Amino acid sequence: MNIPKCGCKENRPPTAGRSACGCSVNIQKMTTDTFKVPAVPINRPLCTKGTELKEQPISTKNELKKDDKKKTWSLSDFDLGRPLGKGKFGNVYLAREKESHYVVALKVLFKSQILDSEIEHQVRREVEIQCRLRHPNILRMYGYFHDEKRIYLILEYAKHGALYKLLKERGRFDEKTAAIYIRDLTKALVYCHTKKVIHRDIKPENLLIGHNWELKIADFGWSVHSPSSRRMTLCGTLDYLSPEMIEGKPHSYAVDIWSLGVLCYELLVGLPPFDAKDSHQTYRKIRYVIIKYPEYISEKAKDLMGKLLVINPEERLPLVNVLQHQWIVENAPEGVQPPEFNPEQK
Template sequence: MASVGQITRQISALEISSKPNTTRPATTATTSQHQKKPSQTNVSKLLSKYAAPNPFPSSTSLQKTASTQSLAKNAEASRPPSPTRPKQPAFDIGRYDGGFEIENETRGEKVTGQAAEDLALDSSVAAYRPTREWHLTDFDIGRPLGKGKFGRVYMVRTKREPHYILALKCLYKSEIVQSRVEKQIRREIEIQQNLRHPHVLRLYGYFHDEKRIFLMLEFAGKGELYKQLTKYGCFTEKRSSRYIDQMADALMYLHSKHVIHRDIKPENLLLGINGELKIGDFGWSVHAPGNRRKTLCGTLDYLPPEMVEGREHSEKVDYWALGVLTYEFICGAPPFEDLSGYNATYKRIARVDLKIPSKVSPEARDLITKLLQYDPERRLPLSEVRKHPWIVKYRSKGHSTASAA
């Protein structure tokens, strides 16, 4: 077993630092195959061991567990003593810089009235799948993972056994109110907490204090996919194909729950410790059983023609975004990006002015073309995306549709 010091150095080598500069990488960047570092093997095992369970225990299940443990202790007491095993080293979460406390002294204000009621978010009193009651004092806080618009994110470990590893994200209520996104934040939290899929970042629970909301998120050990894309410029077709396969799987699950994501892009995707892709931002998502919306939202480079033209849209906006994502993974930039300005990009999207470089294989070209269709009804269904020759060609052996609850 690796020493704590070795584990610390291994974790430090992982790319889990703050949010990068969001300047797009140049399209001429060299393609390179990502090499997995040998030192990550032990880290992967430790993170798998200490990762939060799926789902996190509720107060009811905790009571059942306590009763079971009590019976087990009584049975254990009647057994002869056995040799004690050496204690395994704990997973190192890094040094805490005091950021939550330091920032809270100078940032944010107490909110009152209706805003206070709207942002009194606590998963322990949720109507569906309530959790146990959580407080900031329930965690050992470790290294900073990044900064968001409304606060910070830290790696934390639950103080209660068996010491699960999480990412704890802080949001300042007054800044949410100032940005007028109270309903958007509530919707994002409510949607994400009820999702259970291997390629969707889990939200295990949430709680609040006078000034802040805290989100207990799954820890994505390899950080932001955008950093990888920036580092390499673009991905190999093999790597791109496997990511798109995972994305199609996750989007099929979301759509089965009547959730339209509406903001698929590399900046909103994370990587688990084994390199698996996870959708990690639901800020523009909507639960729409009718599947027809008119709100213009998302990121310009990924908007479909029906959005830029102000028409109604459905879950097929995510099909279009998947086509844009496929192109960007392989080529290093979105297909309709026009450096002369937003209006030029709008026009290229509306015309589906698609120019695919010759380096793109015929199979990948076929998938991109079938997803980037002006008419939403003509876009290739996600079930067919997962059967497409370019996807099947690179799928790892034994891989099938991921299980989800």
């Protein structure tokens, strides 16, 4: 088995038993003074009438004037609230834009840590890609700015946090709930692929839940704009890697289809399908698609996963066909919204 060795210093630590990523990237190390961020249009968030920094529905009826979009952002434009999350390279805070009172999530990254870990290209790519995506199931990036030491990403605020946290609280989801999430994720991936974007790191930790409990793809750090649709870099989270990626073969949009199948299993079972005691066993299970389905999984759900988790990328079920699959049609017909969860309900 040809498994490229991971040389990425960003190599993510395992999350609650989840294996880390693997990525071999070599880029020239730069000083903080030479750190460059991509030049993409910066749009101000929409105006709202809120006056307090609260976790509540945000009105987005009023558009800002065109002249406002020319503004250069700075930290003084925001009131910072409580921390929403902590990562290796910085933190995410609840924030409110002072002029419009629009509530956002402000992701603060430290340039020195990014440069030391040699992932400047990933941050630049994340900003370039996410700023241009517009889909109800993709987390918006409204803009960004930076100072001498930090980069600030202005993101849509997803009130209910990560899907991973919700999944762990509940253990697993019923088939209707899982089907709704898979339906909406599929729609977002179809949109990404039409924009020539491969996400490459679909997993519950990178999927957020918005105010209306809708699913939103976040974290485009491993994403790539790939017009040629053929890539070689080994990246992502081990449990979600496709067979072609672990064998170092060129990969395409089909890696996201594979990850969709892995996610479907994890939502229904509570664990990824190739979970094992060590990475070598996980690699083996992935390479030969060794899956054990619990008895409570329906035949239609198994049929869908079986058509997604296929060794040959060309034989995986196309995303548009996923939306037409009987399991999706019966459990998540168009118009059915995700369920609302109370913390007390398990």
